Amino acid sequence: MRYEICKGDYNTMGTEIRGTLTTFTVENKRREECMLLLHAKEGGEPERIPMTEDENQTAVYSVGIKNLPWKEYDYTFEIGGRKVMDPYAKCISGREKWADFSREEKEIKCGFYKNDFHWGTDRLPRVPKQDMVMYKLHVRGFSML
Numbered sequence: 591m592r593y594e595i596c597k598g599d600y601n602t603m604g605t606e607i608r609g610t611l612t613t614f615t616v617e618n619k620r621r622e623e624c625m626l627l628l629h630a631k632e633g634g635e636p637e638r639i640p641m642t643e644d645e646n647q648t649a650v651y652s653v654g655i656k657n658l659p660w661k662e663y664d665y666t667f668e669i670g671g672r673k674v675m676d677p678y679a680k681c682i683s684g685r686e687k688w689a690d691f692s693r694e695e696k697e698i699k700c701g702f703y704k705n706d707f708h709w710g711t712d713r714l715p716r717v718p719k720q721d722m723v724m725y726k727l728h729v730r731g732f733s734m735l
Contacts, residue, residue, distance in 0.1 A: 592657065593657045594656040595639060595656075596611075596654040596656055597653075598613045598641070598651075598652025599615060599652060603617070603650075603677075604616075604678025604679065604680070605676065605700070607702065611654055611656055612660055613653070614626050614641070615651070616667050616676060617650055617651075618643075618650075618651050618669050619649050621643065621649055622670030622671075623640075623668075623669070623670060624643075624651040624668070625640055625667065625669075626665060627639075627665060627666045627667065627668055627673070629663060629665060629666070630663060631662055631664060641653045641667075660702040661702070664700060665699065665701075675698065680701075682699070682701065683699050683700075683701045684696045684697055684698040684699055
């Protein structure tokens with residue numbers, strides 16, 4: 591192992607990368623055994639890392655990992671012996687190619703996303719609700735036209 595396991599951040603659901611610390615947090619309402627599964631992108635069996643429940647927030651489990659080379663891994667959770675996707679995942683991998691029927695055989699995993707973009711002095715536009723025009727569409731389907 592090239593990284594160090596430490597206490598997670600129970601206040602931020604999902605995965606977050608802050609400096610050298612990567613935290614994983616998930617809700618586990620049944621309070622079953624909860625593990626983080628780290629899948630190396632090069633293949634092989636996933637690394638199983640136990641997650642601990644927060645003393646103040648029941649059913650919230652977390653773990654922190656220092657110096658995780660996150661670009662080399664994907665992840666999932668295992669709760670009560672069942673593989674579970676992160677409902678807060680910012681990236682999903684495994685079935686990127688459309689119209690490829692062999693993609694159904696591929697395992698879906700959660701990926702990492704680190705946004706280093708800084709907005710600087712940009713601010714949200716202050717448009718009154720009555721002047722807004724709202725659109726609802728499926729982005730990928732719309733962009734494939």
